[in-house]
Amino acid sequence: MILTSGMYVPALRWRQGEYQALARLPATVRDRLVPYISIPEVEFDFELWQPKKTVQEHVHPFAARFNAKWGKRAAWVGVHPSILGKPMGDGRDIFAYVFEALRVFKARAIPAVLLDFSGPLVKSVRAVLATDGLGVAIAIRLEDMMKADARSRVEALAKLLGVPLGEVDLIIDLGAPNFEPYNVFAGALVAAMRRLGDLSVFRNFVVIGTAIPQTFKDVAKGANQLPRHDWLFYQTLIDKLPAGMRRPNFGDYTIVHPDFAPLDMRKIKSAGKLVYTTIAEWEVRKGGSFRDNPSQMHDHCASIVASGKFKGDHFSSGDDYIAKCAAHTKGPSNQPFWKFVTINHHITHVLDDLAKFYAAT
Numbered sequence: 001m002i003l004t005s006g007m008y009v010p011a012l013r014w015r016q017g018e019y020q021a022l023a024r025l026p027a028t029v030r031d032r033l034v035p036y037i038s039i040p041e042v043e044f045d046f047e048l049w050q051p052k053k054t055v056q057e058h059v060h061p062f063a064a065r066f067n068a069k070w071g072k073r074a075a076w077v078g079v080h081p082s083i084l085g086k087p088m089g090d091g092r093d094i095f096a097y098v099f100e101a102l103r104v105f106k107a108r109a110i111p112a113v114l115l116d117f118s119g120p121l122v123k124s125v126r127a128v129l130a131t132d133g134l135g136v137a138i139a140i141r142l143e144d145m146m147k148a149d150a151r152s153r154v155e156a157l158a159k160l161l162g163v164p165l166g167e168v169d170l171i172i173d174l175g176a177p178n179f180e181p182y183n184v185f186a187g188a189l190v191a192a193m194r195r196l197g198d199l200s201v202f203r204n205f206v207v208i209g210t211a212i213p214q215t216f217k218d219v220a221k222g223a224n225q226l227p228r229h230d231w232l233f234y235q236t237l238i239d240k241l242p243a244g245m246r247r248p249n250f251g252d253y254t255i256v257h258p259d260f261a262p263l264d265m266r267k268i269k270s271a272g273k274l275v276y277t278t279i280a281e282w283e284v285r286k287g288g289s290f291r292d293n294p295s296q297m298h299d300h301c302a303s304i305v306a307s308g309k310f311k312g313d314h315f316s317s318g319d320d321y322i323a324k325c326a327a328h329t330k331g332p333s334n335q336p337f338w339k340f341v342t343i344n345h346h347i348t349h350v351l352d353d354l355a356k357f358y359a360a361t
Contacts, residue, residue, distance in 0.1 A: 001034065001074045001108070001134075003204045006354045008033045009171075009251030010347050011208050011258070013040040013080070014062060017339025018256075023069040024317040024344055032351050035075045036112060036137070036171065036208065036251060037066075039094065041082040056089035063101030066109065076137045076169065077102075078112035084121065093121060099128045110169065112137040113161075115144050115153055126162050135167035135203060142174050145192040154196070170202040172248065174209030176257060179229040182236040190240055199246040207234065208251030214259055216273060216286060223303060224284040231350070232280060235357060250354060254343045255282065270335060274300040274322075277346040278309045279353070290335050297332035301325040311349070318345035 003009075012018040012035050022035060042051045042058045051058075066075075079094050088097040095111060102109045111125050115138060129136055138157060144150055158168050172193075179185055189207075199205050211229035213219070219226070234250050241247060255275045272290035274297065276283040285300035287293065304310055305326045313323035318341040324330035 001110070001204075003034060003206070003249045005247060005249070006032065006351075006358045007249055008347070008350050008354055009036050009206050009208060009249055010343075010350070011036040011038070011173075011251055011253045012343075013038050013256065014065075015040055015336075015339075017336050018254075018343060019065060019069040020340040021254075021318070021343035021347060024340070025347060029348055029351060030073060033347065034073075035070070036206075037075050037077050038112075039077070039079045039083070039098070041080045054089075055083055055086040055094070058083075059088065059094055059098065062098055063105065063107070066102060066107060067105040070107075072106060072108055074108040074110065076112040076171075077109045078114075078137075078139070081114075093124050095121065095128060096124045099132065103132070108134065110134045110137055112139060112171070113157070114138075115140045115157060117157060122157070122160050126160070129161055129163055135169065136161055136163055137169040137171050137204075139171040139173045142172070142177060142189075142192075145172065145189075145196065148195065150192075150195055151197045165201045166203055168202050169204040169206065170196075170199070171251070172205075172207045174207065174230075176210050176212075176214070176259070179209075179211060179233040182229075182233045183240070185233065186237045186240040189237060190242070190245070193245065205246050205248045206251050207237070207248040208253065209233075210253035210257060212253065212255055212257050212275075212282070214257040216271065216284070219273075219284055219286055221271070221286050221288070223307075224286065225281040226284055227281055228277070231353060238357075238361070250350070252350070254346045256339065256343070272296045272300065272332075272335075274304060274338065275342050276304050276309070276322075277342075277349040283307060283309055294332040294334075297338070298325055298328055311345070316345045316348040318342060318348075 014037050039059060039062055042053055044051055111128055113125055138154055158165055209230045230252050238247055269289035269291055271286050273286040283304060285303050287296040301322045304322060311319055313320045321330055321341050
């Protein structure tokens with residue numbers, strides 16, 4: 001599985017809004033992306049003050065749902081650190097359990113591991129790689145890249161996993177850094193990339209990050225614009241790469257911060273909001289408590305449709321719903337549903353951005 005220059009890597013937690021956003025993309029769009037999927041943490045029941053499910057209950061549906069929502073298309077599959085070492089009901093670790101289940105569906109799922117993987121997890125993933133032969137993704141954080149031993153650590157992990165570097169997809173996970181000023185950060189990242197040595201030996205090379213806020217509590221009610229620093233920075237980074245250095249594929253965390261965690265909704269009334277991706281910004285429409293006034297979503301959608309930045313109801317499934325909600329022919333649904341709407345639009349928009357960017361370079 002080799003990514004072409006215009007292909008996109010959305011980093012997604014496997015929750016309902018995210019997998020529905022993927023499932024409702026047309027085949028022509030799905031052909032141009034490879035998702036970096038993380039089996040998320042177990043949600044917490046704040047009323048009972050305990051996890052809502054056991055790890056077994058939480059993880060078990062993943063393989064069947066992956067098959068139903070993504071089929072046999074390629075994807076990287078990792079596990080959230082909070083459950084990484086937790087055993088399944090039969091005592092196996094999550095990687096061994098999930099990839100055996102995915103094998104039944106002949107899924108093209110590739111394990112995604114962190115640079116600091118060690119011990120039993122390495123042994124487990126090595127067994128998966130030996131059985132499936134699809135290679136592995138190694139995710140390296142920005143702070144690891146800044147160290148002199150970054151390349152040797154990647155090579156050492158690949159050796160422990162039993163794969164050559166030509167079967168390694170190297171994913172640089174920037175997290176949510178301060179991208180500004182773009183030129184300065186791009187220069188620092190290029191210097192760090194140089195320390196990784198010859199990047200052409202890796203099967204794929206991806207940079208992901210986000211500029212989406214962890215929460216929107218500091219975003220004022222009404223109409224707001226938030227710069228898409230991750231996308232704007234990526235364009236600067238590509239321009240700043242020296243001749244001969246490999247271009248990374250673009251990835252992001254769509255419109256959900258990677259450290260977002262569900263809150264105790266008994267104490268916090270989450271605002272009704274719409275986050276709509278445009279060329280350089282996210283158009284944000286924020287109101288009061290969604291629970292107290294779900295019908296506010298009609299006004300948020302109408303505002304986006306009238307903004308001059310709406311891509312039209314045929315652009316994506318998400319846009320179709322926004323148009324219908326604005327016209328009151330669809331209801332305000334619930335808050336998780338709006339993640340599907342906005343992520344579905346975002347993915348489609350990013351692919352459009354990439355197509356235009358690479359056509360001009």
